[in-house]
Amino acid sequence: MVSVLEICAGAGGQALGFEQAGFSHAGLIEIDRDACETIVRNRPDWNVINQDVSRVDGSEFQGVDVLAGGVPCPPFSVAGRQLGQSDDRDLFPEAIRLLRALHPKFMVIENVRGLLAQRFAAYRAHILAQLEFAGYRAEWQLLNSSDYGVPQLRPRSILVAALPQYWSNFKWPTPIDTPAPTVGTVLLEQMASNGWENASTWATNANRIAPTLVGGSRKHGGPDLGPTRARKAWAELGVNGISLANTPPESDFQGVPRLTVEMTAALQGFPSDWSFTGTKTSRYRQVGNAFPPPVASALARSVRESIELEQSRPRNDSGTQPVSPVFV
16 A cells, blocks of 8 residues: 655645545654644544654655645745745745655645745745755646535645656646535535524525635634635625634524534535544634645545556566667
8 A cells, every 4th residue: 555654734634635545644743732633533543743843854754655744834825924935834844854864756745825926936946956856856736626626715736746757657636527515505514403594595695615714823813714805705605704603503593604613624625524622723723724635635646546557567577667679
């Protein structure tokens, strides 16, 4: 079975996607204790390491097939100061350090769309140059989560790097044929779970995909759906984004409902049985910062197909691929 080591694993969104694509997990490294406890609660057999990635030398993970992760977004997010490589939360250097130490077949790193802005062009080029020097081919792509069945647009910048023989087989995942479900479709059952009389009417009006969830950073952000602009977009869907509710609306509820943490998780594509630990702020932060599992799964399947295709090629007695004869 192909294996993956994940850094900055968060609450397990990307790990779930890789699991769905048939990967085994060599380890999941995450600095936030609540997020680690979330993963352990849901997958007690996984090797979860509550540690700062800068303190992990990687020696125990030699031979892993894929290095993956969602390095912190605040250095590149339009909601932050966009300090890029000058931000002490930028962990691209740590990802590249581990890549050099482990020499995996692939590296997959997810981040916010802001990383693809022109202001970071030089930094992206610097990262690609480092990867090339390490012997890898690499490319950035923007993937919209709604193209893979997630009920929010949630554009993500994805960096994929691979050793040349695997890169030649790699294809970016193709969007699914059917439109993503709407907010109303996804959340109707939860909104109606306490007998709210207006749940069906609300769901009919919430007939679009969601704005991008904003989880905030460890330094900033609370249990709300983001800044004023984001809250306005949620209000157009019939959602009060100023805070999160503890429970779905009661039967006699009047007004504009708030989302629960469980509802936001559904909008991220988490399965309904995936539970989160910590305070409401912590749980929402884990959800809001996650890589949607359906997108991670589509990407992981493309990576796995590339690996398996290369491994299935015929080898000669020396273990290398036979060279085709050249006729003059």
